[in-house]
Amino acid sequence: MQHCEFPFFVTVVVSFETWKLVKTMKRISKKLDFLQSQASKASIWASAWVATAAHAVNDLPGGPAVNQLDFHPAASKIAEEQHSLHVFMMVLCTVIFVAVFAVMFYSIWKHRKSVGHKPATFHESMTVEIIWTIVPFIIVILMALPATKILVASKDTTNADLTVKATGYQWKWGYDYIKGEGEGIAFISTLDNAHREMSNAGKPAGDDYLLKVDNALVVPVGKKVRVITTANDVIHAFAVPSLGIKQDAIPGFVRDTWFRAERVGDFHGQCQELCGKEHAYMPIHVKVVSAEDYTKWVDAEKKKIAAKADDPSKVWALEDSLKRGEKVYAANCVACHQATGKGAGAIKALDGAAVVLDADKTKQIMVLLNGQNNQTMPAWKQLSDTEIAAVITFTKNNWSNKTGQVVQPAEVLASRK
Ligand code: HEC
């Protein structure tokens, strides 16, 4: 609480914290008493207690704690400020509560009938009315000022180092790294299956029960991360208490929020908008790592993506190349050359075209790589070697074209400069 200026404030906060501590201690000692009395009853009870103790749940760092009474420990500036604000409001409300009720009870006691107090008979009082208008007004302003400051700061998503889109699905999260280091990485994050089974069996276990996912959202420490939220089906909400973020994810809309993690570690949250029967099964795990570890992670992910992409040295059989080529044609060529391959107007027909039927495959490869006639036929070098090879195979063996030629990705690769 480095923001407090008044010693009075500190005193109240300290008493508040002490009260919480005393409460926790009492609770613990009650529990211990109970367990002791039970254990001494019979040895069978004692052994059961030992068994339970072996499965005791501990605090989950960056997640919920056992007997937690307060917010999660803050891991971002905004979360810290939200926390201070919360304490400030609590103290303010407590002071008002005590003051108002003190006056009230004092008045009731002091002016009670049994001491023969005569009721006052005045009706209106300008002074009182002005006071009870002005004082609450000042109090409201006092509350609104710091709250607005923090609210505005938490909405300022400009100048982000990294932008990630979080998409809510029933019931999982999709993460797309949109801008910044790691751009292009995309994956789905779902609840660990073992946890679902534990839940189905009604046997919860572990400190991270229903919070463990297969793929965590990995982000670098100390960097401003903008999270764009949206959803694919119903409204979800992306929230991580330690980072001080909570933002609805609405289908058809994009909203955003941001955080800058102050320390490395694992931070847990959950979907916070009731979204259906498995609402409790879409946890959020943000893994904050050092800048170096983040770069390493990005490299590894990029390698995985590359490995998944087509192997350009693969040798394709006619049948497979045709199937693949049909898809590429449908996605990229059909709008101009038509499904019939006849083209239209200035768009030349591919059915029966000399360049397509030519025994020299490089002729058509060059048309696709470079385009033709001032790019009225656009260049397609952004397609992969496999895709270009397949679509050429398709044009060479479809409609009335029956060349039997198969173009291999390696041949396309060889023609690229
Ligand atoms: C934006 C429209 C457009 C798209 C999309 C398009 N083409 Fe073309 N294509 C043309 C036009 C126009 C020509 C004729 C260029 C010229 O006049 O020389 C042409 C010519 C060709 C030729 C040469 C034909 C010849 O006889 O010279 C081939 C081969 C060809 N396209 C293949 C493809 C393939 C394969 C695709 C999909 C990957 C594709 N085109 C997508 C417009 C398009």
Ligand SMILES: [Cu+2]
């Ligand atoms: Cu949800």
